[in-house]
Structure formats: structure tokens, C-alpha cells
Amino acid sequence: MLLNQFLLLAAVLFCIGVYGVLVRRNGMLVLMSIEIILNAVNINLVAFGALTDNVGGEVFALFTIAVAAAEVGIGLAIVLLMYRNRRSIDLSEADLLKG
Amino acid sequence: MSALFAAVSTTAPIFVAQNVFFGIIALLMIVSALKVVTTSNVVHAALWLVLVLAGAAAQFILLGSEFVAVTQVLVYIGAVVVLFLFGVMLTRASMGDDETVASEKRSMAAVVAALLLAVMSIALIDSFSDDRLVIDQPQLVTTVADSIFSQYIVPFEAVSVLLLAALIGAIVVARKD
16 A cells, blocks of 8 residues: 555545634534544544654654544533534624734 | 556545445444534433444544544543533533524524535645545554653653643632632
């Protein structure tokens, strides 16, 4: 197997995630797109770890998984709070900090 | 057949079956990811996300990282997706109003993503054109564990504190006063 096939797959997934973050207005769907981006990064880390036969790639992928779990928890709490205050999770309506 | 391949490339063997499975799984992941970012139903998006995450776990298996694959299934498919479904349930998320997104904004985002992909692909192909992965045996769990608890002990403890802080923060943010 070539290293590049994994890296290109991760690049495609990353760009799909970026498209989702830019297009989606539902807060929940934006969080799901961020998950896709983080997974692309994980594939990169594990592929480089396999290339250099180094366990560090896997360890950092595990750390990324832990951080992603924490991020989803906080993100969903924020979305729930937003829903409670405004009865909507449309991110384009959240412009309180707009100048 | 394998003798032919061995004669062609004397340095590293070509694993045909693994490449075929890589292609199938990669195609599945890309289609599912596109569905996640385009479908108008939030619950369907969460279920397509399960396919993307499972495909990533399969790629980890192909790369010989069993422990990361198992953790991916446990944490992502087991916990994160359930969390998403609970979030959808609690917010009664107005089912996909995304048809109202201006097509101009949509096409601009597509252009940004395509340009990003082009730049990254050129850089990757230029840098790692023919680097081969030779995975003759999976990475042992004991190796990962020894590494985490010796070389990476400080980041590990930091992640523990981060998880605790996230737990407390989520409770504080979402609590009804």
C-alpha cells in the first residue's frame, strides 16, 4: 500500500468537512462536520505512525479521540443552551457579537 | 501471480487484497461524508456519520492499529453518535432548513473546498510520491500502553484533566438555573 492513498483519502474527507462547516446552518450539523475533519486528521496520524513504524502516531490519535469527545460534549452543551434561550439552533441567527 | 509481482518489485510486495479493500472502504467513506454534509434530515446525517466513523475504524485495521480502531468504535460510534442523537432529540432541531441556504454561498463553499483539496493533493503527491507502507504485523497493544505510560505520561495526565474540565464545563453550561 502506498502512503499517499491514505493521505489523499484524509485530504478528501477534510475538504468535505470544511464544506459542511461553511454551508450548514444547523449547529448540530456543523458539529458533525467537525467530527469528519477530526477523523481525517486521525487517519493521517496513524498512517504516518505506520510509515515510520513509530507508536507515537497511534498515541496522538488516541489523544485526538479524547479531545474530540470533550469537544462534542461542550459543543452540544452550548447548542442546548442556545436552543433554550432562543428556541432555535440556526447559527446564522446567532449574531449577538456582530459589530 | 504473486511471483510476478515479487519479480516486478523486489523491495516491497504489493498487497492486492488490501488495496482492493482500501478502495471499497474509501469510496464508502467519501459517499457517506458527502451525504452527511448534504442531507436535509439531521437524524439521517447522524446515521451517515456512523458509516464514516466505521470506515475510519476499518482503515485503522488496515494500517495495523488495532487499539485505535477499537477505541474509535467505542468512543465515536458508541458515545459520540448517541450524544448527537440525544442532542437532536432535545432540541427538536428544525429538520434541515438547508434548502434556504443561498446557492451563491453554497457554490462559494464548494470552490473553497475544491481549492483546498487541490493544494493539499499537489503538496502530498509532490512530497510522498512513492513512499510504501509495509505492515507485516499489527502494532501490539502492550507497545502502545508502554509508550503512553512512560514516554507520553505528561500529555496523558493533561488529557485526563481536560476531560474532567470538559465534564464540569458541560454540566455548568447546560444546567438549568
